[in-house]
Amino acid sequence: xxxxxxxxxxxxxxxxxxxxxxxxxxxxxxxxxxxxxxxxxxxxxxxxxxxxxxxxxxxxxxxxxxxxxxxxxxxxxxxxxxxxxxxxxxxxxxxxxxxxxxxxxxxxxxxxxxxxxxxxxxxxxxxxxxxxxxxxxxxxxxxxxxxxxxxxxxxxxxxxxxxxxxxxxxxxxxxxxxxxxxxxxxxxxxxxxxxxxxxxxxxxxxxxxxxxxxxxxxxxxxxxxxxxxxxxxxxxxxxxxxxxxxxxxxxxxxxxxxxxxxxxxxxxxxxxxxxxxxxxxxxxxxxxxxxxxxxxxxxxxxxxxx
Numbered sequence: 669x670x671x672x673x674x675x676x677x678x679x680x681x682x683x684x685x686x687x688x689x690x691x692x693x694x695x696x697x698x699x700x701x702x703x704x705x706x707x708x709x710x711x712x713x714x715x716x717x718x719x720x721x722x723x724x725x726x727x728x729x730x731x732x733x734x735x736x737x738x739x740x741x742x743x744x745x746x747x748x749x750x751x752x753x754x755x756x757x758x759x760x761x762x763x764x765x766x767x768x769x770x771x772x773x774x775x776x777x778x779x780x781x782x783x784x785x786x787x788x789x790x791x792x793x794x795x796x797x798x799x800x801x802x803x804x805x806x807x808x809x810x811x812x813x814x815x816x817x818x819x820x821x822x823x824x825x826x827x828x829x830x831x832x833x834x835x836x837x838x839x840x841x842x843x844x845x846x847x848x849x850x851x852x853x854x855x856x857x858x859x860x861x862x863x864x865x866x867x868x869x870x871x872x873x874x875x876x877x878x879x880x881x882x883x884x885x886x887x888x889x890x891x892x893x894x895x896x897x898x899x900x901x902x903x904x905x906x907x908x909x910x911x912x913x914x915x916x917x918x919x920x921x922x923x924x925x926x927x928x929x930x931x932x933x934x935x936x937x938x939x940x941x942x943x944x945x946x947x948x949x950x951x952x953x954x955x956x957x958x959x960x961x962x963x964x965x966x967x968x969x970x971x972x973x974x
Contacts, residue, residue, distance in 0.1 A: 705790040712785045714770030718759040719790055723750025727797050727820040727954050729947055731757045732783065734802030734934070735864075736855050738764030742801075745936050748944035753797075753951050758786060762856040774858035776803070776867030780810035784818075795820035797882075797950050800827050801936065803859075806867050809919075813874045821882035821950040821960075822920070825943060826933050829912035830872030833865050836912065839905045844894040875919070882953035882960040883920035884946040887913040888938075889929035889972075922953070926965045930972030942968040 709716045720739055721728075729749055731742050739746075739757030749755040759766040760779055771778070787794070795818050800808035805827020812819045829835070837845060849861045891906040910927070917923045926946065931938035945965055953960040 705792075709765060710786055710789050712782050712789060715761045715782060716767040717761065717782060717786045718765035719756060719786060720746075720758070721754060721756035721790075721792070722746065723753055723755045725753035727795060727951060728754040728756060728792060729797045729799060729951065730783075730787065730792075730808075731755070731799040732760075732801070732804030732807045733757070733936075734804055735859065736763070736857065738766075740764065741934075742936050744940050745944045745947070748940070749947045749951075752948045754792075755947075756792065758783070760857055762858055768856065769858040772858040773860050773863040775863050776806045776810055777870060779807045780814060783807065783811055784815055794818040797821040797823065797947065797954060799823045799825065799947055801825040802933065803828055803864065803867075806871050809871050809875050810867075812878060813871075813876060816876075816878070819878060819881060820954045822878060823884045823886065823943075823947050823950050824916055825886045825935050825946075826888045826913070827885075827916065828868060829915065830868050830875065831912065832868055835908050836905065839901075839908060841894055841897055841901075843896070877918070878920045880922045881920055882950045883917070883923035884950050884960060884965075885913060885916045885923065885925040886935055886943060886946055887925060887927045888931050888933050888935060889927050890932050892932050922960055924960050924962050924965075926962060926969055928972055929970055930974060932972075935972075938973060939968070939971040942971050 705719055706721045707719070709718050718739070731739070731746065733739065733741055738759040742757050746755050746757050761767060761769040761774060761782065797820050798808035798811060800806070802825070805824045808822065812822065837848070840848065852859060852861050852864070887910060891902040893902050914925060917925055926942065928935055928939045928942055935943050942965065945968055949960060949964060
């Protein structure tokens with residue numbers, strides 16, 4: 669099952685224009701001012717989401733973790749990236765210090781919209797570098813589709829592919845897939861297998877290229893495996909995963925991929941230096957209006973348990 673999450677926050681402020689009639693003359697109200705929240709719980713409609721930001725600089729980075737984990741799982745990476753720029757993590761509804769989802773099931777589309785509202789109400793100003801791990805990759809891609817001008821770049825950390833159901837989960841042993849279905853019913857985020865599958869389908873239908881914006885795709889080198897699975901079966905699943913990961917490069921004309929050969933799915937723990945360096949490289953490319961490069965990333969590709 670997907671692990672790893674807490675965290676995604678970056679920022680976006682909107683200007684609210686209000687026209688006031690006055691004869692033939694109209695005036696424009698000043699932009700709405702939101703207090704900047706660095707650490708705390710922010711009311712976002714019917715839910716309250718916890719946000720934690722450190723560091724200074726632009727573009728700000730917002731991290732959205734994998735299913736079932738909160739921002740705390742990414743604190744080591746966050747601290748490393750915060751030496752370069754403003755870096756935020758958050759707890760999705762049902763995780764960490766955030767309140768439970770207002771409606772069930774809790775869809776990826778809802779998560780993306782709640783993230784946008786969180787950044788707005790926290791007074792954070794983009795465009796952002798969005799970092800999505802596993803299921804978080806679905807959320808940040810939906811966010812980018814809904815708010816393309818608020819995205820400066822993207823890092824996808826072993827992120828889900830839109831054809832995950834047909835090309836990867838279908839390869840899981842039946843007992844493991846049954847456990848996966850059952851486990852999702854106990855996740856406090858309120859996400860079901862059917863909801864997640866529909867989120868992937870929505871991403872497939874609506875996802876678009878981010879053009880020339882910098883994109884780094886990080887891919888695990890080791891299959892997590894399942895009880896009773898043969899080495900040959902695990903290798904087949906990993907090849908399928910790598911094929912799908914490579915296809916993520918089509919999301920941008922300015923993209924690179926790095927395979928973390930010794931890392932499993934939760935790269936924020938197995939290869940934190942590689943993940944942090946990849947985010948910093950994306951920030952560098954945004955600032956330089958240039959190409960993203962693997963020059964500083966390739967030497968870190970072997971990080972992880974030996």
